[in-house]
Amino acid sequence: MRIVTLIENLVYQKNLFAEHGLSFYLEGSHKKILFDTGQTSHFIHNAGVLGVDLTAIDEVVISHGHYDHTGGLYPFLKINPKAKVYIKREAFHPKYHGQGKFIGVFYDSLLDKRIVYVDQRVELDEGIFIMPNIPVKYPEDTNYGQLHVKVGDELVEDTFEDELYMAITENKKLSVISSCSHRGIINILEAARDEFDFPFDTIMGGFHIQANSEDKLKTLADYLKRISPRAIGVCHCSGVEKYAWLLQHLGQRVFYNHTGKVVWVNG
Numbered sequence: 549m550r551i552v553t554l555i556e557n558l559v560y561q562k563n564l565f566a567e568h569g570l571s572f573y574l575e576g577s578h579k580k581i582l583f584d585t586g587q588t589s590h591f592i593h594n595a596g597v598l599g600v601d602l603t604a605i606d607e608v609v610i611s612h613g614h615y616d617h618t619g620g621l622y623p624f625l626k627i628n629p630k631a632k633v634y635i636k637r638e639a640f641h642p643k644y645h646g647q648g649k650f651i652g653v654f655y656d657s658l659l660d661k662r663i664v665y666v667d668q669r670v671e672l673d674e675g676i677f678i679m680p681n682i683p684v685k686y687p688e689d690t691n692y693g694q695l696h697v698k699v700g701d702e703l704v705e706d707t708f709e710d711e712l713y714m715a716i717t718e719n720k721k722l723s724v725i726s727s728c729s730h731r732g733i734i735n736i737l738e739a740a741r742d743e744f745d746f747p748f749d750t751i752m753g754g755f756h757i758q759a760n761s762e763d764k765l766k767t768l769a770d771y772l773k774r775i776s777p778r779a780i781g782v783c784h785c786s787g788v789e790k791y792a793w794l795l796q797h798l799g800q801r802v803f804y805n806h807t808g809k810v811v812w813v814n815g
Contacts, residue, residue: 565590576673585620611727613639638710689732748777758787781805
């Protein structure tokens with residue numbers, strides 16, 4: 549199965565944009581799926597350069613309600629009249645960085661009759677699943693930082709009840725795409741292992757480890773060694789320095805998943 553990174557923080561190919569955001573294109577057996585929409589409409593331009601027809605997208609999945617994953621949603625809906633949008637209800641709760649900077653997403657009437665609220669596992673295409681449940685087995689793995697959500701008139705710590713990830717099962721292998729991993733990449737992978745009894749093929753996305761301590765990185769590296777995926781693609785909120793650290797400790801199975809990167813999984 550083919551996955552194309554339509555936008556990410558870094559770019560090396562001419563004529564493509566990069567930004568602090570993330571968007572993936574997944575090409576299934578029967579469906580074409582968009583996972584997140586970056587910070588702006590720049591991913592739409594990139595899709596054209598990369599040969600991805602966004603008017604043919606059947607389904608959109610939103611990982612959580614932050615601007616750098618939802619900013620291109622409404623520009624996309626204006627050019628694609630058919631795609632359904634799969635999202636958790638909590639994604640529309642007002643989200644803030646620190647005590648005052650709004651970083652969330654507003655509901656727009658473009659979503660009317662197109663939105664599908666997710667609260668349980670959904671198989672979008674053969675072997676391609678939306679996974680909305682991420683139990684926090686390891687609280688030390690979470691990445692909440694200075695991120696808040698407004699409840700009534702009060703800002704409280706955002707524990708990302710809106711976060712979801714995608715799982716791909718094919719050829720008796722399991723791949724996981726996590727867009728930002730606020731609830732922790734180890735917690736996400738443990739949730740996937742509890743759902744599917746297959747060895748890991750590819751793990752990719754934003755791991756949100758940019759500010760992680762050395763001890764926390766070692767815990768992640770040890771875990772990844774134990775589950776032994778074939779490939780690990782880090783990007784976005786992972787940080788280039790932490791990518792280099794993982795590459796040093798886990799070897800060539802680690803790659804940076806930059807804008808325009810094409811990855812084949814579960815082959």
